[in-house]
Amino acid sequence: MSFYLVQFLSGLAAAATLFLVSSGLTIVFGVTRIVNFAHGSFYMLGAYLGWSLIERWGTTPLGFWGGVALASLAVGALGALMEVGLLRRLYRSPELFQLLATFGVVLVIQDAASYAWGSEDLLGRRAPGLKGSVDILDQPFPLYDLVLIALGPVVLGLLWLLFNRTRWGTLVRAATQDREMAAALGVDPAKLFTGVLFLGSALAGLGGALQVPREAVNLHMDMSIVVEAFVVVVVGGMGSLTGAFVASLLIGQLQAFGILVFPQITLVLVFLFMAVVLVIRPYGLLGRKEEAPPTAASPGPPLVLATGLVRWVPALLLLLLALVPLVAGDYALIVLTEVVILALMAASLHLLIGLGGLVSFGHAAYFGLGAYGSALLVKHLAAPMPLALAAAPVLAGVGALIAGWFCVRRSGLYFAMLTLAFAQIAWSVAFQWYGFTGGDNGILGVWPPDWAAGKAAYYLLTLALAGGTLFLLRRAAFAPFGYTLRAGRDSALRAEAVGIDVRRHQWYAFALAGSAAGLAGGLYAFSKGSVFPTLMAVPMSVDALVMVLMGGIQTLSGPVVGAALFHLLETEVMSLTEWWRLVLGLVIIVLVLAFPKGVAGFVRDLWMRRKEA
Amino acid sequence: MSRLVVENLQRSFGGVKAVRGVSFSLAQGEVLALIGPNGAGKTTCFNLLNGQLRPDSGTVRLDGVDLVGLPPRRIWRLGVGRTFQITATFASMTVRENVQMVFLSCRRRLFGLWQPAVGCFRDEAQNLLERVGMGAQADRPCGVLAYGDLKRVELAMALASDPKILLMDEPTAGMAPAERLELMALTSALVRERGLAVLFTEHDMDVVFGHATRIIVLDRGQLIAEGPPEAVRADERVQAVYLGTAA
Ligand SMILES: Nc1ncnc2c1ncn2[C@@H]1O[C@H](COP(=O)(O)OP(=O)(O)OP(=O)(O)O)[C@@H](O)[C@H]1O
Ligand SMILES: [Mg+2]
Numbered sequence: 001m002s003f004y005l006v007q008f009l010s011g012l013a014a015a016a017t018l019f020l021v022s023s024g025l026t027i028v029f030g031v032t033r034i035v036n037f038a039h040g041s042f043y044m045l046g047a048y049l050g051w052s053l054i055e056r057w058g059t060t061p062l063g064f065w066g067g068v069a070l071a072s073l074a075v076g077a078l079g080a081l082m083e084v085g086l087l088r089r090l091y092r093s094p095e096l097f098q099l100l101a102t103f104g105v106v107l108v109i110q111d112a113a114s115y116a117w118g119s120e121d122l123l124g125r126r127a128p129g130l131k132g133s134v135d136i137l138d139q140p141f142p143l144y145d146l147v148l149i150a151l152g153p154v155v156l157g158l159l160w161l162l163f164n165r166t167r168w169g170t171l172v173r174a175a176t177q178d179r180e181m182a183a184a185l186g187v188d189p190a191k192l193f194t195g196v197l198f199l200g201s202a203l204a205g206l207g208g209a210l211q212v213p214r215e216a217v218n219l220h221m222d223m224s225i226v227v228e229a230f231v232v233v234v235v236g237g238m239g240s241l242t243g244a245f246v247a248s249l250l251i252g253q254l255q256a257f258g259i260l261v262f263p264q265i266t267l268v269l270v271f272l273f274m275a276v277v278l279v280i281r282p283y284g285l286l287g288r289k290e291e292a293p294p295t296a297a298s299p300g301p302p303l304v305l306a307t308g309l310v311r312w313v314p315a316l317l318l319l320l321l322a323l324v325p326l327v328a329g330d331y332a333l334i335v336l337t338e339v340v341i342l343a344l345m346a347a348s349l350h351l352l353i354g355l356g357g358l359v360s361f362g363h364a365a366y367f368g369l370g371a372y373g374s375a376l377l378v379k380h381l382a383a384p385m386p387l388a389l390a391a392a393p394v395l396a397g398v399g400a401l402i403a404g405w406f407c408v409r410r411s412g413l414y415f416a417m418l419t420l421a422f423a424q425i426a427w428s429v430a431f432q433w434y435g436f437t438g439g440d441n442g443i444l445g446v447w448p449p450d451w452a453a454g455k456a457a458y459y460l461l462t463l464a465l466a467g468g469t470l471f472l473l474r475r476a477a478f479a480p481f482g483y484t485l486r487a488g489r490d491s492a493l494r495a496e497a498v499g500i501d502v503r504r505h506q507w508y509a510f511a512l513a514g515s516a517a518g519l520a521g522g523l524y525a526f527s528k529g530s531v532f533p534t535l536m537a538v539p540m541s542v543d544a545l546v547m548v549l550m551g552g553i554q555t556l557s558g559p560v561v562g563a564a565l566f567h568l569l570e571t572e573v574m575s576l577t578e579w580w581r582l583v584l585g586l587v588i589i590v591l592v593l594a595f596p597k598g599v600a601g602f603v604r605d606l607w608m609r610r611k612e613a
Numbered sequence: 614m615s616r617l618v619v620e621n622l623q624r625s626f627g628g629v630k631a632v633r634g635v636s637f638s639l640a641q642g643e644v645l646a647l648i649g650p651n652g653a654g655k656t657t658c659f660n661l662l663n664g665q666l667r668p669d670s671g672t673v674r675l676d677g678v679d680l681v682g683l684p685p686r687r688i689w690r691l692g693v694g695r696t697f698q699i700t701a702t703f704a705s706m707t708v709r710e711n712v713q714m715v716f717l718s719c720r721r722r723l724f725g726l727w728q729p730a731v732g733c734f735r736d737e738a739q740n741l742l743e744r745v746g747m748g749a750q751a752d753r754p755c756g757v758l759a760y761g762d763l764k765r766v767e768l769a770m771a772l773a774s775d776p777k778i779l780l781m782d783e784p785t786a787g788m789a790p791a792e793r794l795e796l797m798a799l800t801s802a803l804v805r806e807r808g809l810a811v812l813f814t815e816h817d818m819d820v821v822f823g824h825a826t827r828i829i830v831l832d833r834g835q836l837i838a839e840g841p842p843e844a845v846r847a848d849e850r851v852q853a854v855y856l857g858t859a860a
Contacts, residue, residue, distance in 0.1 A: 472726070480717045480725040480733065487703045487714050494701035497663065498770065499686045499718040508724075 002137030007256050009136065013145035015252025016152035017207050021225055022232035022244045023159060024203030030176040030239030031196045034087060034098045035413060038105035040226025042201045045109060046075045046208025047217045048117050051124045054212055058125045072206035079201020083194045089593060095413060096359045100549060101592045103542050106222060107585030114219055115579075124212035144213055151210075155203075156245050163241070172196060176239055223538060227424060231274045234417045237287020246285055267428030271421040275406055278418060282410060314474070314557075318467050325456035333455040337462050337527050339567045341520050344466040346547035346559035346566075347473050348516035353545075354553040355482050356509050357489030358408075361416040362423025363544050365403070366514035368536030369396040370521025372430060375443040375531040385448050389465070389522045396518020397511050399426070404510030408503050423541055430533040442532035446525050462523050469516055470560070476512070477556055485509050546588055552595075555604055615640045616810050617693075617778050622661055622671035631657040633834040635671070639778065644804055644811045646821045649831035650854065655814040656698050658831070659780050662812075663695050664688040675778065694776030696767035698783045698814075704756035708747055708766055711755055712738035715773035741769045745799065760787030765796070772803070781813040785820055793817060797824040822846065830854075 025039045049071035057063030082105060090098050130147060133140040163169035171187050172195075208221070232251055236243025251270060258269040283289055321340075325333060345367055352358040370392035377383035377391055403422040407415055430437045437443065452458050476482050487495045488502035495502050525531045534540060543566065551562025569587065574580030595602050615638035622635040632654045639645050647655050660666040662673055664685040673680040680688050703711050716734035717723055725733075742748045745765045750758070755766060764784055771779055784800070785793035797820050803809055815821050821828065821842075828845040830838040838848045845851055 475729075476726045478729045478731070479727055480723050480730045483706070483710065483714060483717070483730040484723045486705055490703040490705050491701045493665075493697070494703065494770075496685045497665075497689060497695060497697075497701070498715045498774065499689045500723060501686060505723070 002139045006136060006139045006141050009141055011252040011256030012149045014255060015248040016148045017211065018228060018232055018252060019152050019245055019248035020155060020207035021204050022229040022248060023241055024200035025229045026233045026239055026241060026244045028196055028200035031172060032087065032193055037099060037102040037226060039204050039229060040222035041106050041109040042075045042079055042204035043208040043225050044113060044222040046071050046205030047211050047221060048113055049074055050209025050212045051122050051217050054125050059128060061128050064127050068209040071209040072202045075205025076198040076202025080194045080198040083197035097592045100545060100588055104585040104588035107581040110219060111579050111582040119219055121216035121218045123216050126213040148210065159241060230417060231270055235274050235277045235284055237284030240286040243284055243286030265432060267432055268425050271425045274421050279406060321463055325459060330455045333459045335571055337459045339564050340462050340466045341523050342547060342567050343560045343563040344469055344520040345517050345544055346563040347470055348513040349544045350548050350559040351473060351509060351513045353548055355477055355485040356506055358506060359416050360419040362419035362541050363517055364536050364540035365423035365426040366396040366400050366517040367521040368426060369399045370518025371525040371531045371535050374522040374525045375446045378446050379443050385526060392522025393515040393519040396521065397515030400514020401511040404507050408506040408510060423536060427533055427536040430536055440533055442530050444530045447529045448526045458527060465519065466523060469519055473516060474556055549591060616676055618674045620672045623669045624657055624661055624666060625669060630834050635836050637829050639810045639812055641808050641810050642804060644801060644824055644826045646825035646828045647812060647814045647831060648821055648828060653831040654834040655831055656782055659695060659782050662780060663693055692777035694771035694774055695780035696771050696782060696784055700763040700767055702755045702763060702766055707752050707754055709738050709742060709751040711766055712741055712769050712773050715770045719774045741773055745769045761792060779809055779811045781811065783814055785817060793820050
């Protein structure tokens with residue numbers, strides 16, 4: 001009995017931290033409508049700053065709590081800085097750009113923290129006066145955690161007072177409910193937004209600094225917390241503070257007891273919970289229906305089927321690529337093989353984003369499903385490569401068919417969050433199910449048979465399969481299927497009024513895109529000889545988004561160009577420096593701010609302008 | 614014979630009773646005008662008829678088939694086409710592609726993965742666009758059209774499915790007076806040729822009294838008058854709530 005009580009209390013302590021972080025996230029979202037990936041990085045920075053300050057002053061209670069407060073304020077200031085320098089330029093951009101820009105900040109902060117504090121785990125000092133534990137029905141329970149448990153409701157109460165009893169808070173609430181109205185009240189939105197970013201980030205920093213006595217500070221804290229905080233915010237209802245509180249409590253308990261019942265799938269449990277909640281309550285526990293769900297990507301100009309000589313460019317390119325092995329060495333062929341695979345991955349994602357307006361934040365799941373499908377068949381059933389490769393798109397397609405059924409029921413941000421949830425489920429299974437998937441050791445020894453083992457042979461095989469699929473995707477984009485997808489994106493209202501089942505179409509597109517990504521994954525597995533859970537992790541999904549964005553979402557050649565650019569950047573620039581995250585992060589930020597139409601879109605615009613002139 | 618029969622339709626939004634107890638019928642060959650001041654509930658009525666909104670109570674029957682509860686796409690397949698007051702077209706496509714989309718949907722060709730869509734039903738779409746006076750602009754992107762032209766595209770899209778009933782929500786808004794009459798003359802011609810039945814809303818009284826075969830008047834969600842144009846024009850209640858304010 002007492003054991004369960006202690007478990008319950010641990011759940012409450014975890015919930016308190018979760019609430020601190022997700023309350024900040026939900027406040028920022030409520031006002032700015034931006035899903036801030038960097039929120040987890042602020043949490044991590046709070047922990048690092050807190051660690052440093054506590055090391056220095058933490059011997060006395062005043063020094064300890066003062067250090068925690070100072071860390072939180074410093075992080076808040078950084079959040080305000082991000083609003084002024086970056087977010088402010090993005091409020092009118094499609095969500096995809098906002099999400100990516102904040103992810104760029106994640107990468108930059110990763111390297112900054114690594115530079116400042118190194119990559120070793122840091123163990124912090126314990127809180128003076130709270131080092132011991134108390135016995136709760138004969139079970140010891142850390143005193144410090146009791147303080148945390150109390151802190152959750154206290155912060156909720158303070159926030160409630162702030163939002164309901166102060167003028168500033170009232171304005172924030174007004175802005176959350178109706179941005180136009182807030183402007184009419186004579187509020188300077190810029191100042192309000194900066195203030196909100198300060199508050200939200202300071203809460204994340206506080207949550208981080210409070211972790212110092214409880215767990216080691218390290219560079220992985222950002223991703224794990226932000227994904228959990230997303231879940232809390234989505235489950236609670238985006239923008240709802242009370243919702244975040246309730247969801248934190250539920251998820252804290254789910255984790256505390258889930259680990260007893262299903263120790264193997266604790267990570268999956270949270271995301272399954274979120275998916276179930278979203279299906280039952282589409283806008284979260286306490287969320288309100290959005291009148292117009294924000295659109296993910298703006299409709300572009302008409303796709304024009306190339307005529308004349310331009311028509312032959314793809315075929316010519318394919319021919320040239322097929323001749324490369326005559327002149328290139330092994331290294332170049334390996335790089336090119338990867339470029340071709342990634343081009344297929346990016347093009348499949350582009351089908352969803354560019355044509356369907358569906359921003360998937362978890363496309364890596366299907367890439368990974370294909371890769372793991374192939375690798376598992378080889379490992380457990382000793383399947384020959386052709387069979388394993390054929391299975392990759394099938395498995396990924398089935399996975400996408402299942403996940404897609406849920407995802408297409410929501411649009412805009414909720415769609416993005418659901419795809420993320422499913423990708424995390426896939427990732428958790430690969431990561432935690434040691435016996436079957438090898439966990440983070442991955443699966444090794446997935447090599448092609450002799451006839452395809454040569455770099456040139458495997459390259460040509462990849463080119464044929466991926467090139468063929470790219471060609472099919474292109475046909476589909478110009479065929480009624482692609483047009484219908486665009487119709488649903490341009491105006492779902494009109495589409496439904498002329499007999500189009502928009503959801504069903506999006507569902508099939510999701511499966512088709514997943515299946516193509518799966519083939520790319522299968523090819524990738526055999527090209528590397530191994531698979532790891534990172535293939536399905538958030539950064540991989542983001543890489544794919546960056547490729548699509550780099551190339552530009554409004555052209556079909558975009559993703560191919562983007563994949564090539566991205567991979568060259570990865571192998572030729574980022575591999576030269578230890579600080580590749582910084583480079584990538586800055587590239588993302590610059591892309592989002594300077595080339596909103598991507599590189600291919602930029603070139604096409606130049607070309608069009610020249611033609612018109 | 615009546616094709617569309619509407620009985621005692623009700624719908625409220627929160628506390629606002631937008632439509633209360635509306636009943637009317639529409640026969641083949643009729644051009645029925647639904648008029649009323651701003652906020653009377655006209656668009657809401659349309660949305661109830663084509664399935665975009667579900668009525669709180671009441672029935673809608675098309676040739677005896679109950680339409681209540683069906684999604685818009687099913688009602689469309691049964692033969693109810695509509696245009697929107699706030700135009701809704703596919704902005705990333707050309708004018709012709711917009712109409713081709715409807716043909717593709719009609720003939721259930723939406724899932725084609727191979728044949729380029731631009732070649733499908735091209736001539737049919739072009740003919741229809743010529744008919745509504747948009748032939749010359751067929752290759753322009755819909756996103757850049759003037760409002761009045763968008764209304765014409767909407768009409769072409771609605772006609773592409775060869776509907777039995779055509780619902781037009783302010784079809785001539787954004788057009789010059791001469792264009793308005795022209796468009797309504799076209800509508801009347803189509804009614805005669807195709808055996809259509811049209812229900813339309815309109816604020817321009819010249820259009821209404823010039824082209825409607827019958828008029829129903831809505832005020833704050835309730836029908837207050839019904840009849841041929843001359844009778845409605847003479848109706849005292851109508852003059853009080855509607856024409857009185859307009860004149
Ligand atoms: N989705 C909705 N939610 C809440 N109220 C609505 C909604 N749609 C319409 N209303 C309300 O219902 C009433 C009728 O609106 P409706 O748009 O049907 O009027 P209308 O006759 O078409 O007006 P107009 O001539 O301006 O087009 C109005 O009071 C309007 O505010
Ligand atoms: Mg209206």
